[in-house]
Structures are given as C-alpha cells and as structure tokens.
Amino acid sequence: MAKRAKAAGRTRAGGRSGAASANAALKAVIEDLVAGNRILYNEGVVDGFGHLSARDPRDPNRFLLSRARAPGLVVAADIMTFDMDANVVGKDDRPVYSERFIHSEIYKARPDVNSVVHTHSPTVVPFSVTDEPLRPIRAGFFYPAVPVFDTRDAAGWTDLLISNAALGRALAEKLGNNSVVLLRGHGNAVVGPTVRVAVYRAFYTEANAKLLLQAKLLGGPIKYLAPEEAAIMEANRARNRPMHGSDRIWELMRAEAMGGSGKRRR
Numbered sequence: 564m565a566k567r568a569k570a571a572g573r574t575r576a577g578g579r580s581g582a583a584s585a586n587a588a589l590k591a592v593i594e595d596l597v598a599g600n601r602i603l604y605n606e607g608v609v610d611g612f613g614h615l616s617a618r619d620p621r622d623p624n625r626f627l628l629s630r631a632r633a634p635g636l637v638v639a640a641d642i643m644t645f646d647m648d649a650n651v652v653g654k655d656d657r658p659v660y661s662e663r664f665i666h667s668e669i670y671k672a673r674p675d676v677n678s679v680v681h682t683h684s685p686t687v688v689p690f691s692v693t694d695e696p697l698r699p700i701r702a703g704f705f706y707p708a709v710p711v712f713d714t715r716d717a718a719g720w721t722d723l724l725i726s727n728a729a730l731g732r733a734l735a736e737k738l739g740n741n742s743v744v745l746l747r748g749h750g751n752a753v754v755g756p757t758v759r760v761a762v763y764r765a766f767y768t769e770a771n772a773k774l775l776l777q778a779k780l781l782g783g784p785i786k787y788l789a790p791e792e793a794a795i796m797e798a799n800r801a802r803n804r805p806m807h808g809s810d811r812i813w814e815l816m817r818a819e820a821m822g823g824s825g826k827r828r829r
C-alpha cells in the first residue's frame with residue numbers, strides 16, 4: 564500500500580513537472596516572439612506590416628502568432644493560437660492577420676520548421692520582380708535556392724496577398740526544402756528551426772540583398788559564396804558554440820530592440 568502510494572506520488576510529480584516544463588517552453592517561445600517582432604522592426608526588416616510566428620511547443624499542429632498589429636508594438640498578451648487551417652483556437656475575437664495562411668501552410672508542409680517570418684523586406688523586393696536571382700554573398704542558408712513565388716501563376720489577378728489556404732499551399736510548395744522564398748512584388752517568407760534562427764535569417768536575407776546590389780554597382784563578375792563554403796558555414800553554426808553564431812547577434816539586436824542598449828540603429 565505504502566509502495567503504491569509512493570508510486571502514485573511519483574507519477575503525480577512527473578505529471579506536474581511535465582506541465583511545468585511545457586509552460587516554461589511556451590513562455591520562452593512567447594518571449595522570443597515578442598523580442599523577434601521588435602528586432603525585425605528595429606532592424607528595418609519589417610515596417611508596419613509583416614509577421615513572425617512559432618510552432619506551439621505544446622502541440623505541433625498549432626502555431627502562435629500576434630493579433631493583427633504592427634510588429635514593433637507586439638507584446639506577450641498579443642500572441643494568439645491558431646490551428647493548421649489558420650483558424651483561431653479558443654474564444655478570441657481579436658483581429659487577425661489576413662496573411663496567416665503563409666504560416667499554417669508552411670507548418671503543414673515542413674515538419675522541420677518551427678518558426679516562420681513574413682516580411683516586405685525592402686531590398687529583397689527588387690529581386691522578386693526582375694530576372695536577377697538573389698544569390699548568396701554571406702547567406703549560406705540561401706542554398707539550395709531562393710525561389711520566387713508569383714501569385715499570378717497560382718491565382719491570376721489578385722491583390723498579391725496570401726489571404727487564403729490555396730495561395731498559402733502554393734507558396735509552401737514553391738518554398739520546397741529551401742529556407743527563403745520571395746513573393747513577387749511583395750516580400751518574402753523565411754523559415755527556421757527556431758524563432759531566433761528564423762529572425763537571424765530574415766535579417767541576413769535583407770543584408771545579403773543590400774550587399775549584392777552594392778556589388779552589382781561596382782560591376783564585373785561577382786564571386787558568390789560557393790555551396791561547399793555554405794555547407795561548412797552551416798555545419799559550424801549547427802555546432803552551436805556559445806556566442807559564436809546567431810546567439811551573439813540575437814543578444815545585441817534584442818538589447819537594442821527592447822531598449823537595453825539605448826541605441827536604435829535606424
């Protein structure tokens with residue numbers, strides 16, 4: 564009897580710690596979503612539009628995304644939960660982003676993706692409307708490719724917004740196994756295994772586009788990052804040495820965006 568009670572106690576304790584760790588994971592993801600939204604705004608990657616989501620750590624068939632609000636203003640209380648059809652979970656009638664289907668359809672198609680960024684990243688847009696491909700100078704994650712999605716191919720004349728599941732699905736298909744897809748005349752969608760990596764990639768997608776434009780102004784042939792070099796860079800990043808990868812830039816950009824360093828770059 565005593566033994567059984569002890570075992571039951573252990574089970575209860577295990578359950579409690581399971582729930583506690585799920586809550587801790589949720590809190591950490593929401594904190595990163597808030598910081599990530601502020602960073603993307605502070606660094607000029609998004610303006611009043613654009614959004615950042617994360618797969619729900621409690622349920623892989625749900626995702627977390629702010630209510631329809633400018634990214635630079637997002638706080639933890641704005642984060643809402645959506646299912647894989649981009650419907651709101653629970654009773655929550657706050658306004659939602661019309662382009663939330665970008666997120667739901669990418670999460671459905673890509674089990675390896677835990678965070679999605681959608682931006683109108685200004686230097687990226689010219690590469691979506693010309694034949695000039697967005698090729699890597701610094702961004703190793705541009706391999707295998709940075710495809711361009713055109714709403715015209717999927718749905719004819721539209722307002723260019725990914726405002727239904729069919730367009731979201733077509734976009735996710737164009738993204739394939741890549742990390743970045745451009746949206747013609749509109750912006751991009753960038754994915755990653757975590758919020759921090761997705762934000763880092765969205766920032767360096769814009770930075771790489773700027774470098775490429777500048778290199779083209781100088782003229783002559785450009786030495787792009789080779790796929791072999793990109794593979795070494797990505798492998799080094801995956802080793803995750805503290806403060807040698809995206810965590811170093813995250814710490815700085817978070818401090819700036821949340822007011823910690825008192826300096827705003829734009």
Ligand SMILES: [Zn+2]
Pocket residue numbers: 612613662681682683724749750
């Ligand atoms: Zn958009």
